[in-house]
Amino acid sequence: MSVTPEKKAPGVRVSGLSVVYRTPTGELPAISGIDLDLVPGTITGVVGESGSGKSTLALSLLNAVQSPGRISAGSVEIDGLGDVVKLRGEELRKARGRHIGYVFQAAQNSLNPLKTVGKQLLDLGRSHDVADLRGLVREAKDLLGRMGMDGARVLDSHQHELSGGMRQRVGIMFALVLNAHLVVLDEPTTALDMITQATILRIVREVHEERGLTTLVITHDLGVVAEVADRLAVMYGGQVVEQGPTMEVLGAPRHPYTQGLLRAIPRLVGDIDEARALPGRPPTLGTIPERGCVFRDRCVLRMDVCETEKPPVVSLGASIALCHAVEAAADRDGRADIPPAGGLQEVVGAQGATGVHEVRGEQP
Numbered sequence: 001m002s003v004t005p006e007k008k009a010p011g012v013r014v015s016g017l018s019v020v021y022r023t024p025t026g027e028l029p030a031i032s033g034i035d036l037d038l039v040p041g042t043i044t045g046v047v048g049e050s051g052s053g054k055s056t057l058a059l060s061l062l063n064a065v066q067s068p069g070r071i072s073a074g075s076v077e078i079d080g081l082g083d084v085v086k087l088r089g090e091e092l093r094k095a096r097g098r099h100i101g102y103v104f105q106a107a108q109n110s111l112n113p114l115k116t117v118g119k120q121l122l123d124l125g126r127s128h129d130v131a132d133l134r135g136l137v138r139e140a141k142d143l144l145g146r147m148g149m150d151g152a153r154v155l156d157s158h159q160h161e162l163s164g165g166m167r168q169r170v171g172i173m174f175a176l177v178l179n180a181h182l183v184v185l186d187e188p189t190t191a192l193d194m195i196t197q198a199t200i201l202r203i204v205r206e207v208h209e210e211r212g213l214t215t216l217v218i219t220h221d222l223g224v225v226a227e228v229a230d231r232l233a234v235m236y237g238g239q240v241v242e243q244g245p246t247m248e249v250l251g252a253p254r255h256p257y258t259q260g261l262l263r264a265i266p267r268l269v270g271d272i273d274e275a276r277a278l279p280g281r282p283p284t285l286g287t288i289p290e291r292g293c294v295f296r297d298r299c300v301l302r303m304d305v306c307e308t309e310k311p312p313v314v315s316l317g318a319s320i321a322l323c324h325a326v327e328a329a330a331d332r333d334g335r336a337d338i339p340p341a342g343g344l345q346e347v348v349g350a351q352g353a354t355g356v357h358e359v360r361g362e363q364p
Protein backbone atom coordinates (compact mmCIF):
# COMPACT_ATOMS: atom_id res chain seq x y z
CA MET A 1 0.00 0.00 0.00
CA SER A 2 1.42 3.41 -0.86
CA VAL A 3 1.25 6.33 1.50
CA THR A 4 -0.11 9.54 -0.03
CA PRO A 5 0.94 12.71 1.76
CA GLU A 6 -2.06 14.57 3.16
CA LYS A 7 -1.58 18.30 2.76
CA LYS A 8 -4.48 19.41 4.87
CA ALA A 9 -5.82 18.50 8.31
CA PRO A 10 -6.67 14.80 8.16
CA GLY A 11 -9.72 13.20 9.72
CA VAL A 12 -9.06 10.21 11.97
CA ARG A 13 -11.56 7.46 12.68
CA VAL A 14 -10.79 5.09 15.52
CA SER A 15 -13.19 2.15 15.39
CA GLY A 16 -13.59 -0.74 17.80
CA LEU A 17 -10.00 -0.30 18.98
CA SER A 18 -8.80 -2.75 21.63
CA VAL A 19 -5.30 -3.21 23.07
CA VAL A 20 -4.22 -6.02 25.38
CA TYR A 21 -1.06 -6.41 27.48
CA ARG A 22 0.45 -9.82 28.17
CA THR A 23 0.73 -10.49 31.91
CA PRO A 24 1.60 -13.60 33.96
CA THR A 25 -2.14 -14.28 34.15
CA GLY A 26 -2.69 -13.96 30.42
CA GLU A 27 -3.56 -11.11 28.05
CA LEU A 28 -5.60 -8.38 29.71
CA PRO A 29 -7.41 -5.49 28.00
CA ALA A 30 -6.07 -1.96 28.55
CA ILE A 31 -8.51 -0.36 26.12
CA SER A 32 -11.63 -2.00 24.74
CA GLY A 33 -13.75 -1.22 21.72
CA ILE A 34 -12.96 2.49 21.50
CA ASP A 35 -14.80 4.53 18.87
CA LEU A 36 -13.47 8.06 18.48
CA ASP A 37 -13.41 10.47 15.55
CA LEU A 38 -10.86 13.26 15.34
CA VAL A 39 -12.54 15.96 13.29
CA PRO A 40 -10.18 17.57 10.72
CA GLY A 41 -8.78 20.86 11.96
CA THR A 42 -9.80 20.39 15.59
CA ILE A 43 -7.91 19.82 18.84
CA THR A 44 -9.29 16.85 20.75
CA GLY A 45 -8.37 16.49 24.41
CA VAL A 46 -8.34 13.06 26.06
CA VAL A 47 -8.66 13.19 29.82
CA GLY A 48 -8.90 10.55 32.54
CA GLU A 49 -7.25 9.25 35.67
CA SER A 50 -3.92 7.44 35.64
CA GLY A 51 -4.25 4.00 34.07
CA SER A 52 -7.43 4.80 32.11
CA GLY A 53 -5.65 3.98 28.84
CA LYS A 54 -4.85 7.44 27.46
CA SER A 55 -1.24 6.73 26.50
CA THR A 56 -2.18 3.34 25.06
CA LEU A 57 -4.70 5.11 22.82
CA ALA A 58 -2.07 7.70 21.77
CA LEU A 59 0.43 4.95 20.91
CA SER A 60 -2.23 3.13 18.89
CA LEU A 61 -2.65 6.17 16.65
CA LEU A 62 0.96 5.62 15.56
CA ASN A 63 0.67 1.84 15.62
CA ALA A 64 3.43 2.06 18.24
CA VAL A 65 2.09 -0.19 21.00
CA GLN A 66 5.11 -2.24 22.06
CA SER A 67 5.34 -5.77 23.40
CA PRO A 68 4.01 -6.97 25.86
CA GLY A 69 1.12 -4.99 24.36
CA ARG A 70 -0.61 -5.44 21.01
CA ILE A 71 -3.59 -4.02 19.17
CA SER A 72 -6.01 -6.94 19.34
CA ALA A 73 -8.94 -5.45 17.40
CA GLY A 74 -10.14 -2.41 15.52
CA SER A 75 -8.76 0.14 13.10
CA VAL A 76 -7.30 3.65 13.02
CA GLU A 77 -8.16 5.19 9.64
CA ILE A 78 -6.20 8.36 8.91
CA ASP A 79 -6.98 10.35 5.74
CA GLY A 80 -4.12 9.92 3.30
CA LEU A 81 -2.58 7.03 5.23
CA GLY A 82 -5.34 4.44 5.48
CA ASP A 83 -5.56 2.07 8.44
CA VAL A 84 -2.31 2.60 10.38
CA VAL A 85 -2.92 -0.64 12.26
CA LYS A 86 -2.10 -2.38 8.97
CA LEU A 87 1.04 -0.35 8.19
CA ARG A 88 4.37 -2.11 8.68
CA GLY A 89 8.11 -1.46 8.41
CA GLU A 90 9.28 1.44 6.27
CA GLU A 91 5.77 2.74 5.53
CA LEU A 92 5.06 2.97 9.22
CA ARG A 93 8.40 4.63 9.98
CA LYS A 94 7.81 7.24 7.28
CA ALA A 95 4.27 7.89 8.50
CA ARG A 96 5.56 8.66 11.99
CA GLY A 97 7.21 12.03 12.00
CA ARG A 98 6.32 13.07 8.47
CA HIS A 99 2.54 12.58 8.66
CA ILE A 100 2.03 12.09 12.39
CA GLY A 101 4.07 14.34 14.69
CA TYR A 102 4.16 13.20 18.28
CA VAL A 103 5.48 13.81 21.75
CA PHE A 104 5.26 10.84 24.02
CA GLN A 105 4.94 10.97 27.75
CA ALA A 106 8.34 11.38 29.42
CA ALA A 107 9.53 13.44 26.46
CA GLN A 108 12.01 14.97 28.90
CA ASN A 109 13.95 11.71 28.82
CA SER A 110 13.61 10.72 25.20
CA LEU A 111 16.55 12.66 23.73
CA ASN A 112 19.78 10.88 22.87
CA PRO A 113 22.23 11.87 25.64
CA LEU A 114 25.25 11.50 23.34
CA LYS A 115 24.19 13.88 20.57
CA THR A 116 23.33 17.57 20.52
CA VAL A 117 19.71 18.49 19.82
CA GLY A 118 20.82 19.94 16.47
CA LYS A 119 22.52 16.69 15.45
CA GLN A 120 19.36 14.78 16.34
CA LEU A 121 17.33 17.26 14.30
CA LEU A 122 19.53 16.65 11.25
CA ASP A 123 19.28 12.87 11.77
CA LEU A 124 15.49 13.23 11.83
CA GLY A 125 15.52 15.32 8.66
CA ARG A 126 17.78 12.88 6.80
CA SER A 127 15.77 9.85 7.87
CA HIS A 128 12.69 11.52 6.40
CA ASP A 129 14.44 12.62 3.18
CA VAL A 130 14.14 16.34 3.95
CA ALA A 131 15.94 18.07 1.07
CA ASP A 132 16.25 21.49 2.70
CA LEU A 133 18.06 20.79 5.97
CA ARG A 134 18.88 24.49 6.45
CA GLY A 135 15.17 25.23 6.22
CA LEU A 136 14.54 22.50 8.82
CA VAL A 137 17.03 24.12 11.21
CA ARG A 138 15.44 27.54 10.62
CA GLU A 139 12.03 26.07 11.38
CA ALA A 140 13.34 24.43 14.58
CA LYS A 141 14.92 27.70 15.77
CA ASP A 142 11.70 29.55 15.06
CA LEU A 143 9.61 27.03 17.05
CA LEU A 144 12.07 27.05 19.96
CA GLY A 145 12.14 30.85 19.91
CA ARG A 146 8.36 30.99 20.07
CA MET A 147 8.48 28.73 23.10
CA GLY A 148 10.74 31.21 24.87
CA MET A 149 14.12 29.62 24.20
CA ASP A 150 17.30 30.64 22.42
CA GLY A 151 16.98 28.28 19.44
CA ALA A 152 20.66 28.34 18.35
CA ARG A 153 21.82 27.62 21.88
CA VAL A 154 19.35 24.77 22.39
CA LEU A 155 20.38 23.13 19.11
CA ASP A 156 24.00 23.24 20.33
CA SER A 157 23.10 21.63 23.66
CA HIS A 158 23.12 18.07 24.93
CA GLN A 159 20.18 16.71 26.91
CA HIS A 160 21.96 17.16 30.28
CA GLU A 161 22.40 20.87 29.61
CA LEU A 162 18.63 21.40 29.42
CA SER A 163 16.08 21.49 32.24
CA GLY A 164 13.08 19.10 32.24
CA GLY A 165 10.81 21.88 30.99
CA MET A 166 13.25 22.79 28.20
CA ARG A 167 13.47 19.16 27.09
CA GLN A 168 9.70 19.00 27.02
CA ARG A 169 9.60 22.03 24.71
CA VAL A 170 12.29 20.44 22.53
CA GLY A 171 9.98 17.40 22.31
CA ILE A 172 7.14 19.63 21.11
CA MET A 173 9.50 21.20 18.54
CA PHE A 174 10.34 17.71 17.21
CA ALA A 175 6.60 16.92 16.96
CA LEU A 176 5.96 20.01 14.85
CA VAL A 177 9.16 20.54 12.88
CA LEU A 178 8.50 18.08 10.04
CA ASN A 179 5.20 19.81 9.37
CA ALA A 180 3.03 16.74 9.98
CA HIS A 181 -0.67 17.48 9.79
CA LEU A 182 -1.72 15.07 12.52
CA VAL A 183 -0.07 15.84 15.86
CA VAL A 184 -0.32 13.67 18.99
CA LEU A 185 0.85 15.27 22.24
CA ASP A 186 0.89 12.98 25.30
CA GLU A 187 1.09 15.08 28.49
CA PRO A 188 2.91 17.91 26.67
CA THR A 189 3.11 20.25 29.64
CA THR A 190 3.52 18.13 32.78
CA ALA A 191 7.07 19.27 33.63
CA LEU A 192 6.27 22.93 33.13
CA ASP A 193 5.39 25.61 35.64
CA MET A 194 1.99 27.21 35.21
CA ILE A 195 3.14 30.30 33.33
CA THR A 196 5.26 28.31 30.87
CA GLN A 197 2.43 25.81 30.50
CA ALA A 198 0.00 28.57 29.53
CA THR A 199 2.53 29.92 26.98
CA ILE A 200 3.12 26.48 25.46
CA LEU A 201 -0.60 25.78 25.19
CA ARG A 202 -1.09 29.11 23.42
CA ILE A 203 1.67 28.20 20.95
CA VAL A 204 0.24 24.72 20.37
CA ARG A 205 -3.08 26.39 19.56
CA GLU A 206 -1.44 29.02 17.30
CA VAL A 207 0.62 26.49 15.33
CA HIS A 208 -2.43 24.23 15.08
CA GLU A 209 -4.43 27.06 13.51
CA GLU A 210 -1.65 28.45 11.30
CA ARG A 211 -0.86 25.09 9.75
CA GLY A 212 -4.33 23.60 9.72
CA LEU A 213 -3.63 20.55 11.87
CA THR A 214 -5.65 17.82 13.49
CA THR A 215 -4.33 17.55 17.04
CA LEU A 216 -4.81 15.10 19.91
CA VAL A 217 -3.74 16.22 23.39
CA ILE A 218 -3.58 13.62 26.15
CA THR A 219 -3.67 14.99 29.69
CA HIS A 220 -4.85 14.29 33.20
CA ASP A 221 -5.42 18.00 33.68
CA LEU A 222 -8.93 19.25 32.93
CA GLY A 223 -7.57 22.82 32.92
CA VAL A 224 -5.39 21.95 29.92
CA VAL A 225 -8.28 20.60 27.86
CA ALA A 226 -10.54 23.47 28.88
CA GLU A 227 -7.92 25.81 27.53
CA VAL A 228 -6.89 24.19 24.25
CA ALA A 229 -9.34 21.52 23.17
CA ASP A 230 -12.31 22.01 20.85
CA ARG A 231 -13.51 18.51 21.61
CA LEU A 232 -13.09 16.27 24.62
CA ALA A 233 -13.02 12.52 25.21
CA VAL A 234 -13.25 11.31 28.81
CA MET A 235 -11.62 7.91 29.42
CA TYR A 236 -12.25 5.50 32.24
CA GLY A 237 -11.20 1.87 32.57
CA GLY A 238 -10.05 1.63 28.95
CA GLN A 239 -13.18 3.15 27.44
CA VAL A 240 -14.26 6.56 26.22
CA VAL A 241 -17.28 7.11 28.49
CA GLU A 242 -18.22 10.59 27.26
CA GLN A 243 -17.17 12.69 24.26
CA GLY A 244 -18.27 15.84 22.51
CA PRO A 245 -17.51 19.55 22.16
CA THR A 246 -15.44 20.68 25.17
CA MET A 247 -17.84 23.47 26.12
CA GLU A 248 -20.74 21.06 26.10
CA VAL A 249 -19.04 18.21 27.99
CA LEU A 250 -17.59 20.50 30.67
CA GLY A 251 -20.54 22.89 30.75
CA ALA A 252 -23.19 20.18 31.09
CA PRO A 253 -21.44 16.88 31.86
CA ARG A 254 -23.79 13.92 31.61
CA HIS A 255 -21.71 10.90 32.54
CA PRO A 256 -21.45 10.44 36.34
CA TYR A 257 -17.68 10.01 35.94
CA THR A 258 -17.26 13.35 34.15
CA GLN A 259 -19.45 14.93 36.83
CA GLY A 260 -17.27 13.35 39.52
CA LEU A 261 -14.10 14.72 37.90
CA LEU A 262 -15.52 18.21 37.85
CA ARG A 263 -16.71 17.94 41.44
CA ALA A 264 -13.20 16.92 42.49
CA ILE A 265 -11.65 20.17 41.26
CA PRO A 266 -10.80 22.61 44.03
CA ARG A 267 -12.78 25.80 43.41
CA LEU A 268 -10.78 28.92 42.82
CA VAL A 269 -13.38 30.89 44.71
CA GLY A 270 -15.47 29.90 47.74
CA ASP A 271 -14.94 27.02 50.11
CA ILE A 272 -12.02 24.80 49.14
CA ASP A 273 -13.60 21.93 51.10
CA GLU A 274 -16.43 21.83 48.59
CA ALA A 275 -14.15 19.87 46.25
CA ARG A 276 -14.93 16.20 46.71
CA ALA A 277 -12.48 13.57 45.55
CA LEU A 278 -14.07 10.73 43.64
CA PRO A 279 -14.53 7.90 46.13
CA GLY A 280 -12.47 4.78 45.45
CA ARG A 281 -9.79 4.26 42.86
CA PRO A 282 -9.84 3.49 39.14
CA PRO A 283 -9.50 -0.13 38.02
CA THR A 284 -6.12 -1.54 37.03
CA LEU A 285 -5.39 -3.94 34.20
CA GLY A 286 -6.63 -7.01 36.06
CA THR A 287 -9.61 -5.40 37.77
CA ILE A 288 -11.50 -3.85 34.85
CA PRO A 289 -14.91 -5.58 34.99
CA GLU A 290 -15.49 -7.90 32.04
CA ARG A 291 -19.23 -7.31 32.02
CA GLY A 292 -21.48 -4.33 32.60
CA CYS A 293 -20.24 -0.80 33.19
CA VAL A 294 -16.54 -0.19 33.97
CA PHE A 295 -17.40 2.74 36.28
CA ARG A 296 -20.16 1.11 38.34
CA ASP A 297 -18.10 0.47 41.49
CA ARG A 298 -17.60 4.21 42.01
CA CYS A 299 -20.89 5.40 40.60
CA VAL A 300 -23.50 7.14 42.73
CA LEU A 301 -26.19 6.37 40.13
CA ARG A 302 -25.43 2.65 39.89
CA MET A 303 -28.38 0.40 39.02
CA ASP A 304 -28.73 -3.40 38.81
CA VAL A 305 -28.42 -3.34 35.04
CA CYS A 306 -24.95 -1.74 35.35
CA GLU A 307 -23.65 -5.05 36.77
CA THR A 308 -24.46 -7.08 33.72
CA GLU A 309 -25.21 -4.99 30.64
CA LYS A 310 -22.78 -2.92 28.63
CA PRO A 311 -23.87 0.74 28.84
CA PRO A 312 -25.79 2.06 25.84
CA VAL A 313 -24.40 4.86 23.69
CA VAL A 314 -26.68 7.83 24.44
CA SER A 315 -26.52 10.86 22.11
CA LEU A 316 -27.25 14.20 23.73
CA GLY A 317 -26.93 17.36 21.70
CA ALA A 318 -23.54 17.03 20.03
CA SER A 319 -22.18 14.72 22.77
CA ILE A 320 -22.22 11.00 23.48
CA ALA A 321 -22.26 9.30 26.88
CA LEU A 322 -22.07 5.57 27.61
CA CYS A 323 -24.36 5.19 30.62
CA HIS A 324 -27.49 3.34 31.73
CA ALA A 325 -28.46 6.15 34.14
CA VAL A 326 -28.20 8.81 31.43
CA GLU A 327 -30.40 6.67 29.20
CA ALA A 328 -32.92 6.11 32.01
CA ALA A 329 -33.04 9.88 32.68
CA ALA A 330 -33.60 10.53 28.98
CA ASP A 331 -36.42 7.97 28.85
CA ARG A 332 -38.03 9.36 32.02
CA ASP A 333 -37.81 13.06 31.33
CA GLY A 334 -37.55 13.13 27.58
CA ARG A 335 -34.10 14.69 28.07
CA ALA A 336 -30.84 13.26 29.26
CA ASP A 337 -29.73 15.83 31.80
CA ILE A 338 -28.56 14.66 35.17
CA PRO A 339 -28.08 17.91 37.10
CA PRO A 340 -24.44 18.77 36.51
CA ALA A 341 -22.05 19.32 39.35
CA GLY A 342 -19.35 21.90 38.88
CA GLY A 343 -19.24 22.70 35.21
CA LEU A 344 -17.09 24.79 32.98
CA GLN A 345 -16.84 27.74 35.34
CA GLU A 346 -14.87 25.77 37.89
CA VAL A 347 -12.54 24.29 35.31
CA VAL A 348 -11.58 27.47 33.56
CA GLY A 349 -11.84 29.52 36.74
CA ALA A 350 -9.69 32.60 36.64
CA GLN A 351 -8.69 33.13 33.01
CA GLY A 352 -5.69 31.13 32.00
CA ALA A 353 -5.19 29.37 35.33
CA THR A 354 -4.26 25.78 34.69
CA GLY A 355 -2.36 23.11 36.49
CA VAL A 356 -4.59 22.88 39.55
CA HIS A 357 -7.15 20.59 38.00
CA GLU A 358 -5.48 17.24 38.04
CA VAL A 359 -7.75 14.28 37.75
CA ARG A 360 -7.24 12.30 40.90
CA GLY A 361 -9.19 9.75 42.85
CA GLU A 362 -9.19 9.30 46.56
CA GLN A 363 -5.68 8.81 47.84
CA PRO A 364 -4.95 5.28 49.08
Ligand SMILES: Nc1ncnc2c1ncn2[C@@H]1O[C@H](COP(=O)(O)OP(=O)(O)OP(=O)(O)O)[C@@H](O)[C@H]1O
Pocket: 021, 022, 030, 048, 049, 050, 051, 052, 053, 054, 055, 056, 057, 067, 068, 069, 105, 220, 283, 284, 285
Ligand atom coordinates in the same frame (compact mmCIF):
# COMPACT_ATOMS: atom_id res chain seq x y z
N1 LIG B 1 3.93 -2.23 29.12
C1 LIG B 1 2.85 -2.53 29.86
N2 LIG B 1 2.69 -3.76 30.40
C2 LIG B 1 1.61 -4.07 31.13
N3 LIG B 1 0.60 -3.22 31.38
C3 LIG B 1 0.68 -1.98 30.87
C4 LIG B 1 1.81 -1.56 30.09
N4 LIG B 1 1.62 -0.28 29.72
C5 LIG B 1 0.43 0.10 30.26
N5 LIG B 1 -0.15 -0.93 30.93
C6 LIG B 1 -1.42 -0.92 31.63
O1 LIG B 1 -2.44 -0.50 30.73
C7 LIG B 1 -3.37 0.33 31.39
C8 LIG B 1 -3.47 1.64 30.65
O2 LIG B 1 -2.23 2.31 30.79
P1 LIG B 1 -1.93 3.72 30.11
O3 LIG B 1 -0.52 4.06 30.39
O4 LIG B 1 -2.40 3.69 28.70
O5 LIG B 1 -2.91 4.67 30.95
P2 LIG B 1 -2.85 6.27 31.11
O6 LIG B 1 -4.26 6.72 31.20
O7 LIG B 1 -2.03 6.85 30.02
O8 LIG B 1 -2.14 6.45 32.50
P3 LIG B 1 -1.06 7.56 32.94
O9 LIG B 1 -1.82 8.87 32.98
O10 LIG B 1 -0.62 7.10 34.29
O11 LIG B 1 0.00 7.54 31.91
C9 LIG B 1 -2.91 0.48 32.83
O12 LIG B 1 -3.61 -0.44 33.63
C10 LIG B 1 -1.45 0.12 32.76
O13 LIG B 1 -0.99 -0.44 33.97
